Amino acid sequence: MTVVCAYDALQAERGVAALLADGRQVAVFRTHDGSVYALDNRDPASGAGVLSRGIVGDRAGSPVVVSPIHKHAFDLRTGRCVDDERMSVSVFTVRVSGGVIVIGVP
Amino acid sequence: MAAMTRTLVVTGYGMVGHRLICTLRQRDVAGAWQVVVLAEEPRPAYDRVSLSSYVDSWDARELDLPGNDFAGDGRVSIRLGDPVVTVDRGRREVVTGSGYRQRYDALVLATGSVPFVPPVPGHDLPGCFCYRTIDDLDAIRAAAGRRPAGRAAAMVVGGGLLGLEAANALRGMGLSPHVVELGDRLLPLQVDEGGAGLLRGLVQRLGVTVHTRTSVAGIEPDGARLLANLSNGTELDVDLVVFAAGVRPRDALARQAGLPVGERGGVVVDPGCRTEDPAVYAVGECACLDGQVYGLVAPGYAMADVVADRLLGGAATFPGADTATKLKLLGVDVASFGDAHGTSENALAVAFHDAVAGSYRKLVVSDDGQTLLGGVLVGDTSSYGTLRPLVGHRLPAEPGALLAPAAPVPLGVDALPAGAQVCSCNAVTRQAVDTAIDGGADTVAAIKTCTRAGTTCGSCVPTLAGLLTARGVVGSTALCEHFAHTRAELFEIVLATGLRTFSDLIARHGTGRGCDICKPVVASILASLGTGHILDGEQAALQDTNDHFLANIQRNGTYSVVPRVPGGEITPAKLLVIAEVARDFGLYTKITGGQRIDLLGATVDQLPGIWRRLVDAGFESGHAYGKAVRTVKSCVGSTWCRYGVQDSVALAIELELRYRGLRSPHKIKAGVSGCARECAEARGKDVGVIATEHGWNLYVGGNGGFSPRHARLLASDVDRETLVRLVDRFLMFYIRTADRLQRTAAWIESMDGGLDHLKQVVVEDSLGICADLEAAMARHVAGYADEWRGVLEDPAKLARFTSFVNAPGQPDPLISFRAERGQRVPVAVSG
Numbered sequence: 013m014t015v016v017c018a019y020d021a022l023q024a025e026r027g028v029a030a031l032l033a034d035g036r037q038v039a040v041f042r043t044h045d046g047s048v049y050a051l052d053n054r055d056p057a058s059g060a061g062v063l064s065r066g067i068v069g070d071r072a073g074s075p076v077v078v079s080p081i082h083k084h085a086f087d088l089r090t091g092r093c094v095d096d097e098r099m100s101v102s103v104f105t106v107r108v109s110g111g112v113i114v115i116g117v118p
Numbered sequence: 119m120a121a122m123t124r125t126l127v128v129t130g131y132g133m134v135g136h137r138l139i140c141t142l143r144q145r146d147v148a149g150a151w152q153v154v155v156l157a158e159e160p161r162p163a164y165d166r167v168s169l170s171s172y173v174d175s176w177d178a179r180e181l182d183l184p185g186n187d188f189a190g191d192g193r194v195s196i197r198l199g200d201p202v203v204t205v206d207r208g209r210r211e212v213v214t215g216s217g218y219r220q221r222y223d224a225l226v227l228a229t230g231s232v233p234f235v236p237p238v239p240g241h242d243l244p245g246c247f248c249y250r251t252i253d254d255l256d257a258i259r260a261a262a263g264r265r266p267a268g269r270a271a272a273m274v275v276g277g278g279l280l281g282l283e284a285a286n287a288l289r290g291m292g293l294s295p296h297v298v299e300l301g302d303r304l305l306p307l308q309v310d311e312g313g314a315g316l317l318r319g320l321v322q323r324l325g326v327t328v329h330t331r332t333s334v335a336g337i338e339p340d341g342a343r344l345l346a347n348l349s350n351g352t353e354l355d356v357d358l359v360v361f362a363a364g365v366r367p368r369d370a371l372a373r374q375a376g377l378p379v380g381e382r383g384g385v386v387v388d389p390g391c392r393t394e395d396p397a398v399y400a401v402g403e404c405a406c407l408d409g410q411v412y413g414l415v416a417p418g419y420a421m422a423d424v425v426a427d428r429l430l431g432g433a434a435t436f437p438g439a440d441t442a443t444k445l446k447l448l449g450v451d452v453a454s455f456g457d458a459h460g461t462s463e464n465a466l467a468v469a470f471h472d473a474v475a476g477s478y479r480k481l482v483v484s485d486d487g488q489t490l491l492g493g494v495l496v497g498d499t500s501s502y503g504t505l506r507p508l509v510g511h512r513l514p515a516e517p518g519a520l521l522a523p524a525a526p527v528p529l530g531v532d533a534l535p536a537g538a539q540v541c542s543c544n545a546v547t548r549q550a551v552d553t554a555i556d557g558g559a560d561t562v563a564a565i566k567t568c569t570r571a572g573t574t575c576g577s578c579v580p581t582l583a584g585l586l587t588a589r590g591v592v593g594s595t596a597l598c599e600h601f602a603h604t605r606a607e608l609f610e611i612v613l614a615t616g617l618r619t620f621s622d623l624i625a626r627h628g629t630g631r632g633c634d635i636c637k638p639v640v641a642s643i644l645a646s647l648g649t650g651h652i653l654d655g656e657q658a659a660l661q662d663t664n665d666h667f668l669a670n671i672q673r674n675g676t677y678s679v680v681p682r683v684p685g686g687e688i689t690p691a692k693l694l695v696i697a698e699v700a701r702d703f704g705l706y707t708k709i710t711g712g713q714r715i716d717l718l719g720a721t722v723d724q725l726p727g728i729w730r731r732l733v734d735a736g737f738e739s740g741h742a743y744g745k746a747v748r749t750v751k752s753c754v755g756s757t758w759c760r761y762g763v764q765d766s767v768a769l770a771i772e773l774e775l776r777y778r779g780l781r782s783p784h785k786i787k788a789g790v791s792g793c794a795r796e797c798a799e800a801r802g803k804d805v806g807v808i809a810t811e812h813g814w815n816l817y818v819g820g821n822g823g824f825s826p827r828h829a830r831l832l833a834s835d836v837d838r839e840t841l842v843r844l845v846d847r848f849l850m851f852y853i854r855t856a857d858r859l860q861r862t863a864a865w866i867e868s869m870d871g872g873l874d875h876l877k878q879v880v881v882e883d884s885l886g887i888c889a890d891l892e893a894a895m896a897r898h899v900a901g902y903a904d905e906w907r908g909v910l911e912d913p914a915k916l917a918r919f920t921s922f923v924n925a926p927g928q929p930d931p932l933i934s935f936r937a938e939r940g941q942r943v944p945v946a947v948s949g
Contacts, residue, residue: 017923025631025659028923035931037922044631054932060675061932065663069633072599078634080663080671085634 016040016106016113019048027077029053029064030115038104038115039064041088043075049088050104050115055079057099123152124223126429127212129202129371131157133166134402134418135228136183139194141426146193151429153194154220156212158201158229159251162186167415167575169255170283173290174830174873175801176259178252205375207395224397226425227372227385231365231403231413236275240337245344246359249284258360262291265357271296273346273356275334276363277304282447284362285326289448290834296327296354298334300363308443308454312471313496316478320450320497367404367411380406389435391424399425412439415575416543440542442509444502444577446874451499456492456509457482465491470521472497481505481517488512503581504531507538507548531584540585541571541578551582555589562586580870597858598635601628605783606855609643613854618649620660638662639858642745645781646853647894648901651908652781653915664743667919668905669725674933674944677725678718679705680742681732682778685752685770685790686713695735703728706941711822712749712787714740719942721930726919729906738904741779745859747786747849750774751799755792755809764809766792769838773807776842777849779902783856783865786849787821801829804862805845810834814841818848818876819863827863830873833881843892847880850891 016022016030016038027041037053041064053061058081066077068088075088085094086101093099105116126142128135139153164181172181188194197218204213211221233248235241247258262270270293274285277299285295297304303314304321318328332350337359339345346354367384377393378386384406391399391407402418403411412418417439427434442455460467464485471478477497483490490508495501501520513520514533534540536549546569554568562582566572572579596602601624603611608623617623620640624632632640641660645652652658652665664670669677681696696715700707703724705717720728729739741748750773753759755766770790780786789800790807800806806817806829813835820829833844856865869875878884880891909915921930935942 015924021917021923023659024656029921030924031922031928037930037932058673058675059932060673061930062663062671062675065666065671067634067637067662068659069600069637070631071633073630075631076633081673081675083634 014038014115016115019108019111019113022048022113025068027064027066027068029061032115037061037064039077040106040113040115041068041075041077043068043088047075048106048108048113049075050106051077051086051088051091052101052104054101055081055084056093056101057082057084057096063101122150124150125221126151126153126224126226127202127220127222128153128155128226128228129157129212130228130230130368130402130404131155131159131163131196131198132228132230132402133163133183133415134230134422135226136163136186137419138226138228138401138422138425139188140185141423142429143188143191143193145426145430149193151193151224154222155194155196156200156202156214156218156220157196157198159253160199161252162196162198164252166250169250169252170287172252172255173259173287175828177828180828181252202371205371205398207375207398210397222397224399224429227369227393227398227400227404228402228422229368229371229404232368233361234364234366235361236334236363238334238336240339240344241361243337243339243344243359245357246337246361249280249287249360249362250365255287258288258358259291261358262288262293265293270294270357271355273298273334273344273354273359275359275361277301277328277330278307278362278364279305279443279445279447280364281362282321284360285321286448288360289325290831292835293357294325294327296329296356297321298329298332298348300331300333302331304328304330305447305452305454308458309452309494309496310459310480312469312480313452313454313478313494316471316473316476316496317447317450317452320476321448324448326448365403365413367406369404369406372400372404380409380411382406382411384411389424390428390433391421391436392428399428401425407436412441414439414441414443416440416545419543420545437545440539442506442542444499444506444575449874451495451497453495453499453502453506454493455502455506456490458492458494460492462491468517468521470518479521481521483513483517487517490517503578503584504533506542507534507540507581511535511538531581531588534581534585540581541569543575544570544573546571548585551585552589555586555591560586560591597639598633600624600630600632600636603627605639605643605858608639609646609854612640612643612647618644618647619656621656632660634662635858638665638745641665642781642783646898648897651903651912651915652905653909653918658918667722667725668729668739668743668909669720670743672718672944675930676719676721676933676944678716678742679720679725679728679732680710680714680716680740681737682740682774683714683749684774684778685750685767687752687767687771692735692737695732695737699728699731702731704935704942706943710742710749711751713751714742714749716742719935719944721933722919722921723927723929726910726916730910733904733907733910738778739906741905745782745784747774747777747780747782747788749787750777750805751787751789751803753790753792753797755790759792761795762792762809763811764792764814766790766798766807766809769807769814769841770798773805773842773845776899777845779905780849780853780898782849782853784859784861786852786862802826803829805829805848807841813837816841816844819866819873821861821863823861829863830866832873832877844880846895847888847891848876850894851876851880851887854891 022042030038039053041049076085078085091101091103163183163186200214202212272288272293273296288295332348335347335349372385385400401421424434444453460482469480480494482492534548559565559568595604637660708716750770752766752770756762787803788805789798789803791798791800802820808815816833817829818832920926934945
């Protein structure tokens with residue numbers, strides 16, 4: 013369990029990155045409807061820890077984040093890359109507890 | 119197969135020769151012919167029809183016909199600058215000027231024509247030129263450049279199409295042209311008296327003096343200038359003379375080879391374009407078919423296609439020629455088609471002359487008024503695309519009704535019968551276009567590829583677009599799945615509705631929640647309208663990572679920082695600050711192409727600290743991360759350079775400070791050169807300014823990158839105030855109407871009317887929007903604030919600059935560096 017930040021500190025349709033105790037990075041997103049999602053922050057296409065800095069939106073109704081490096085879109089619910097089915101990122105469990113965003117282990 | 123290969127020799131490599139080879143290579147799938155091209159000009163085939171546009175760019179490559187080097191085609195070899203001088207029909211061999219011998223199985227004469235120079239005394243003096251080749255124009259330009267600017271004058275002999283084009287080119291070079299025409303009017307071949315009268319008035323308003331019913335009696339040297347005596351007694355003091363009095367078929371080879379030539383020249387050919395010798399063909403302007411020599415490209419192309427067919431065993435014959443013409447002469451639209459002079463038996467003419475609006479329209483119809491035979495349009499040629507294909511067909515309404523200013527019968531593509539020729543250059547009918555559309559061609563570009571329609575003079579392109587629409591094909595111009603609009607339409611919506619948030623905009627005009635395409639577009643539109651700091655409120659969520667962190671993301675997730683260095687001028691003290699910042703934060707440094715310094719390898723956490731040091735030393739954001747105005751590059755100019763004629767640095771700094779922070783559909787670069795040597799490479803920029811003796815020339819639409827373009831002339835010899843006003847208008851018009859990620863070159867090309875249209879809008883204010891554009895730019899200039907400082911002064915924005923929200927200050931373990939040539943570079947990470 014890792015505490016990320018206060019829910020209110022996360023702007024709608026934007027992400028932040030958090031560091032786990034084991035050195036992994038998690039990208040946490042808040043969508044327009046208030047939902048919170050968490051994916052591995054590492055963009056599999058480039059190897060850089062940047063997914064938290066991508067634009068959040070939707071593709072055909074599915075919530076996605078778009079990597080800022082080569083513009084691959086990842087489904088926030090499943091971690092699957094919408095543009096290249098061979099790529100995906102891990103999904104972390106995430107919840108809001110007492111106004112704070114908390115990450116579980118995938 | 120190889121043993122059966124025969125050799126085709128083409129003498130002359132102009133547009134028609136090129137067309138012949140293209141058609142042959144396309145159709146000769148078995149490889150029956152090996153083609154050898156022997157040409158006089160030192161460059162491969164170019165678009166001679168557009169020769170006059172050469173003076174806009176002075177870049178000969180822009181005239182190149184596509185694929186004119188036949189690179190990679192082993193069946194075509196081209197020998198330039200070495201014309202054929204002898205044909206030995208007995209041995210089936212040609213010999214070139216350099217003595218090179220080439221055997222042939224078939225020979226095509228495609229030598230075109232030579233300018234006719236009247237044999238008046240002094241016609242060959244220095245300062246007398248023709249107007250036919252790129253070399254001619256280079257020579258004219260060199261001579262014009264040697265004249266003291268301001269009062270130089272030129273005489274153009276000939277008031278036909280070429281003469282008026284030459285006059286316009288000379289005007290562009292700063293000379294005052296006199297046009298001398300033997301006949302009683304301008305454009306005697308194309309236009310009737312009524313049209314020519316209107317044309318003369320319009321042309322004279324542009325500073326061209328017209329002398330009709332007279333000819334040149336002699337030219338004599340007069341110091342450094344020339345004195346031309348006209349047969350009516352007029353004397354003209356001029357600096358140079360350009361002969362544009364028509365052309366003569368270039369048939370010397372045929373004469374030497376003993377082949378028959380026509381009464382007024384031209385190699386006599388049969389309808390299969392074959393000369394008396396079955397192994398020798400002639401095409402284009404050097405051929406005489408049915409006693410007629412054609413000086414237009416469309417009949418030449420038709421002949422080329424006939425010969426290609428014959429060479430492959432076909433029996434094609436010359437289908438007859440359409441001599442319709444539509445062009446813009448000295449800014450005046452002129453078109454003539456069919457029987458423009460009403461010479462057919464019992465032909466009737468209906469004319470409409472509006473001297474106030476500056477338009478003249480005449481239709482020639484059959485005696486029952488039902489069938490269109492031809493016409494003349496001057497001033498407004500918008501109906502040409504529909505009228506010309508109707509020649510020989512029934513008119514959709516009374517001719518008078520079709521000519522009236524507000525024609526009650528709109529002349530749409532619906533009026534075109536299936537057999538009507540939409541593209542006369544390439545003989546493409548409406549039926550052929552419709553078939554292509556039904557076969558899946560859903561854009562004008564696709565129709566061009568399928569049918570060749572619209573690929574030569576381009577005048578039928580609007581008709582092609584009309585046919586697409588008539589066929590119910592609507593190309594998708596939607597920005598993305600969330601907005602069915604183009605960027606320009608969204609801009610209009612934002613302007614008109616006053617909506618200023620993405621949420622409101624997508625709720626009312628879009629669907630879903632947006633994406634990485636529409637969000638930055640809307641962010642850019644809002645920024646162009648001056649809606650505060652780009653990270654204020656909801657806008658922050660629209661920005662892509664570069665704009666969100668006001669820095670450029672690099673492959674390992676670090677960012678680069680580029681402070682603005684206006685005009686590339688920087689003090690040693692400021693250079694020291696940049697050096698110290700780079701040293702203290704461990705940044706890699708590199709000089710950019712835009713005359714500033716890139717600092718690479720900064721992590722998100724480091725950015726505010728870097729900016730603090732830079733901003734305190736007087737730097738501000740260089741917007742290298744944005745689709746925005748980037749840099750205005752300059753040379754040192756007249757302050758230092760012994761060749762400079764204006765202070766290019768001062769102007770570059772002024773422009774860069776004026777337009778800094780301006781967001782746009784794509785990045786915008788500019789350059790200012792202090793003289794014509796162009797050391798700032800301004801013509802490779804979206805906005806290029808080059809100093810002249812008297813002011814500045816303004817060029818627009820240049821870029822480097824994937825498909826480099828040279829900027830083209832928008833205005834010449836303007837003063838500083840006019841220049842700034844024109845740039846204000848140009849940039850705002852671009853920002854409001856271009857597509858997403860469309861640079862200025864592609865934007866101008868996509869306009870109906872291209873650069874001419876742009877000139878009308880931003881120079882002549884034809885849409886009446888210039889005051890609005892200037893006001894918008896004034897608001898931008900007044901509202902500018904440094905974006906870096908905006909972050910440093912706002913704790914809420916500063917809080918975003920952390921790698922890990924739960925561990926501030928902790929470095930990103932995925933980022934590491936190694937040393938290379940004394941600096942830090944990223945250790946390659948991989949996916």
